Amino acid sequence: MSARTQAVALATLVRKECNRVFRIWLQTILPPAITTALYFLIFGNIIGRRVGQMGGVDYAQFIAPGLIMMQLITNSYGNVVSSFFSAKMQRHLEEMLVAPMANWVIVLGHTLGGVVRGLAVAAAVTVVALFFTRLQVANVLVTVSVIVLTAFVFSLGGLINAILAKNFDDVSIIPSFVLAPLSYLGGVFYSVALLPEFARQLSLLNPILYMVNAFRYGMLGVSDVDLGVAYAVILGFAAVLFAICLVMIGRGTGIRT
Amino acid sequence: MSALAVRNLVKTYPNGVQALRGLDLDVPEGDFFALLGPNGAGKTTLIGIVTSLINKTSGEVRVFGHSIDTELAAAKSCIGVVPQELNINYWDSVENIVTTQAGFYGMTRRQAAQRAETCLKQLQLWDRRRDSGRSLSGGMKRRLMIARALMHEPRLLVLDEPTAGVDIEIRRSMWQFLREINRSGTTIILTTHYLEEAENLCRQVAIIDHGRIIERDRMSNVLRKLHAEIFVLSLREPLGAAPRLAGYEVSLVGDHEIEVVVTRQQDLNGVFAALTAAGIQVISMRNKANRLEELFLRLTAREPPTDGQR
Known part of the structure; x- marks a missing residue:
């Protein structure tokens, strides 16, 4: 197929994924907004008042970028897992497999659907955050690029999970036992500078720490990690995960007999 | 030119089951071709490989001369497939299901909308275009899968048990529709358990058993063996x-x-x-x-x- 027809196929897939996200917005957009409001109420206001400042800003302001990133990560990942796995189970994934779509179109189309869901949730969470704290954007380019790239990385992660999943347990294990702990330990609620040296060094192995801090730098101008290293980690993960997805779809792993 | 040419096709599943054992088959362009065989004979595996839903172990498959190994996209563009199992998105509308499929084949939204009207009207689903897939009856779901397969005007239509569970009245109207498509130049390969269906529609027949073609002849010649x-x-x-x-x-x-x-x-x-x-x-x-x-x-x-x- 020509580049133009691949572009049409990609646009079709992205539209299909976006329609799904916004058709079921009560399941996809609203819950993270409510959860974040509770986080702000409890951690930002009730506990935050006693904490005072962290990283040179109010505690509620400090946790805002982390909470936005946490919901972005969970939702971009969850969107692709849910969409791709249910298409696999209901077998309408075959609509794509019998069509002359390039493998990169299948990967990118699903991933962009996850990015759109992640960004929509991030926008909703940001609006909620504005009710509890004052937000600023210190560097627009860093803020936008980090949030889009992070959603892209976790959408790819969700796609790999969905490709390999054989049952519903397989799609819930990674979010519960890997993503949630890494997010909570990724500097969302605290600065790693407060940790003992061993725990701080251990935290540097957590890729989410780089994403949260790069985003925090974009918004507040403060970060626990070097921005260059953070971009290298994010771009490295994006490239490697995209390549893995391409190989898996090409081989038919988990989707062809 | 053959619409479908299969040479020495072998499929061994990971559990060791040999579904196809060196199968050879030619389906001429324009034919209405019956692929018959008992359950487990290898029909669905063959169709799965031709439509690239199943990876072959070895052998060669060409669709209108395009090898599925070296020109997969071109081969796929020629095929429309109606699988045995229902595989529609139950939450999506009838119209979305067919236009999305057309988009996957590179048709723009405007082209897809026009084509959807034609296909859905032909299969008597136009009035249900706004309804979700799950609200359709079994027969309607089957017709929807046929409409979806026809959206990109394939040269080869592969129908795997398309009338299973469909009442006789709708089955006959589907036969009429399939005859018209075939007359307009589309090659059709049909697997079915209803001999009446194959007799009514098909000119050529291949019978597959234990992963091999054991009979390949004109339908009339094969039926004579039923003495x-x-x-x-x-x-x-x-x-x-x-x-x-x-x-x-x-x-x-x-x-x-x-x-x-x-x-x-x-x-x-x-x-x-x-x-x-x-x-x-x-x-x-x-x-x-x-x-x-x-x-x-x-x-x-x-x-x-x-x-x-x-």
Whole structure:
């Protein structure tokens, strides 16, 4: 197929994924907004008042970028897992497999659907955050690029999970036992500078720490990690995960007999 | 040119089951072709490989000359497939399901919308275009899968048991529709368990068993091999032994039932005349197996299934 027809196929897939996200917005957009409001109420206001400042800003302001990133990560990942796995189970994934779509179109189309869901949730969470704290954007380019790239990385992660999943347990294990702990330990609620040296060094192995801090730098101008290293980690993960997805779809792993 | 050319196709599943064992097949362009065989013969595996839903172990497949190994996109563009299992998105609308499929083949939204109107009207689904897939009846879902497969105007339409579970009236209207598509130049490959369907629609037939083609001929020639049918007659009074009917093979299968083998050279009038002469009253009659089952049994030389195995 020509580049133009691949572009049409990609646009079709992205539209299909976006329609799904916004058709079921009560399941996809609203819950993270409510959860974040509770986080702000409890951690930002009730506990935050006693904490005072962290990283040179109010505690509620400090946790805002982390909470936005946490919901972005969970939702971009969850969107692709849910969409791709249910298409696999209901077998309408075959609509794509019998069509002359390039493998990169299948990967990118699903991933962009996850990015759109992640960004929509991030926008909703940001609006909620504005009710509890004052937000600023210190560097627009860093803020936008980090949030889009992070959603892209976790959408790819969700796609790999969905490709390999054989049952519903397989799609819930990674979010519960890997993503949630890494997010909570990724500097969302605290600065790693407060940790003992061993725990701080251990935290540097957590890729989410780089994403949260790069985003925090974009918004507040403060970060626990070097921005260059953070971009290298994010771009490295994006490239490697995209390549893995391409190989898996090409081989038919988990989707062809 | 062959619409489909298959050479020495082998498929061995990871559990060791050899579904295809060096299968060769040619389907001429423009043909209405029946692919028949008992359950587990390898039909769905063959279709899965042709439509790239199943990876082959070895062998060669060409669709209108395009190899699925080196020109997969071109081969896929030529094929429309209606699988045996329902595989629609139940939460999406009928119209979205068909236009999305068209988009996957590179049709713009405007082109897809126009084509959707044609296909959905042809398959009597236009009035249901705003309804979700899950709200359709079984027959409508089957028709929707046919409409979806036709959206990109494929040169080869592959139908895997398209009328399973569809009532006879809708089945006949689908046959009429498929004939029209075939007349307009689309090559059709049909797998079915209804011999009547294959007889009605197809000019050529291949019978597949244990992963190999065991018969490939014109439909009329294959049907000639069905030279006998078995009838089960229910009797008003019980019998202690099978009655002797001159020239007919008769067996007693129960107190009130006998089986009679009638060849093409014989007729049922002779059976009834002999039974009447013997004072035996018949209250009902049925075919022991459908003709397709008989055909398979004859060609594959298998034991006939017992009632419990059917």
